[in-house]
Amino acid sequence: MTLKKRGLAKGRGLDALLGSIQKEKLQLEVQALDHGQLKQIDVNLLRRGEYQPRRFIQENDLQELAASIKKHGVMQPIVIRPIADEEHPYEIIAGERRWRAAKLAGLTEIPALVRDLNDQVAIALALIENIQRQDLNPIDQALALQRFHDEFGLSHQEIADTVGKARTTVSNLLRLLTLAESVKDMMQQGQLDMGHARAILTLKAKEQIKVAELVIAKSLSVRQTEQLVRDLTAPKTEKAKTDVAPDLQQLTQRLAERFSADVKIDHNKQGKGKLVIHYHSLDELDGILNICLAD
Missing domain, CATH: 3.90.1530.30 (Conserved hypothetical protein from pyrococcus furiosus pfu- 392566-001, ParB domain)
Incomplete structure (x- = not known):
């Protein structure tokens, strides 16, 4: 209704x-x-x-x-x-x-x-x-x-x-409402908790489902789930093999968790780049800005 x-x-x-x-x-x-x-x-x-x-x-x-x-x-x-x-x-x-x-x-x-x-x-x-x-x-x-x-x-x-x-x-x-429907069902049935959900939020729907099913099948902890997501989202190009890539990957994950948002960092060999934080509503943007501007 x-x-x-x-x-x-x-x-x-x-x-x-x-x-x-x-x-x-x-x-x-x-x-x-x-x-x-x-x-x-x-x-x-x-x-x-x-x-x-x-x-x-x-x-x-x-x-x-x-x-x-x-x-x-x-x-x-x-x-x-x-x-x-x-x-x-x-x-x-x-x-x-x-x-x-x-x-x-x-x-x-x-x-x-x-x-x-x-x-x-x-x-x-x-x-x-x-x-x-x-x-x-x-x-x-x-x-x-x-x-x-x-x-x-x-x-x-x-x-x-x-x-x-x-x-x-x-x-x-x-933000949990943006999860794939089957993943939300898993949470409602108590198979996944909040920590697992936040770890997989930045993935696309199909990847969310695969990771969620793996978490349940192998009884993965939140830490293990976060590492799994980092492995899945690690760059596959040659640039990923440079010394800075692991640090960027870790920083990207930390920022994503801090802002509860999808974060991308593009870094070039000259040490320049850009930081992109994605949001899905003005309320989410307001929340991100509050975190950025907090004393």
Whole structure:
């Protein structure tokens, strides 16, 4: 489903949205402490949140959570909001894994905090709640961050302010979305981590896939992956055999990692040359400039 972009400059404004988010988070905390405000909701009246960023949930994780729920019950209530749907009148804002595990455990009801939220705050709370969870894989985090740009038109810095992350972290996560689709799938399934992904980002799609498959097959470390990428990108010309080439290769890799961007260095025998840093958006350019101009 494609949603109309919700530009904040023409509506609430970023400060107003952040204020609403903080207010709702505080009220949710108060509700959670006051058990009298919890409601037991039929699990069949709930539907998956439209703004849930998590795309892949390990079946083993669900089974383990279901076993825990069978023994201890649902320890933390889910957050839902009422919607205009007769069959499923509630939408999950936070807690889809608990809901799915509760159904696996055979529960017919689940404790929930019911909040009447508008779309903007619902999107923001759902994304923030999931982004801040440690077990959300980097690709799902990146997709969630991208939603802030798509829905609200936020810049990388504004997204960082909203979710409480460093701007460079946001930019690095968003760059993962330029990976080949099959490589992103590998990350979502936990076969590759952030370090591996950053190492292969500068490769072309076909090379990314080959390297990713090799990393998984041989259980390569991040350091080994970085070396493999250096070997693949090493110049094949006679000029590569000169004394300066290994140093340039190492420097190129260091700069690529520092800027999280594709970097090229052309160096001639006269000691002259050029440094080229590639970027895919104005936000990425802004991030590169911030690094260059930092004190």
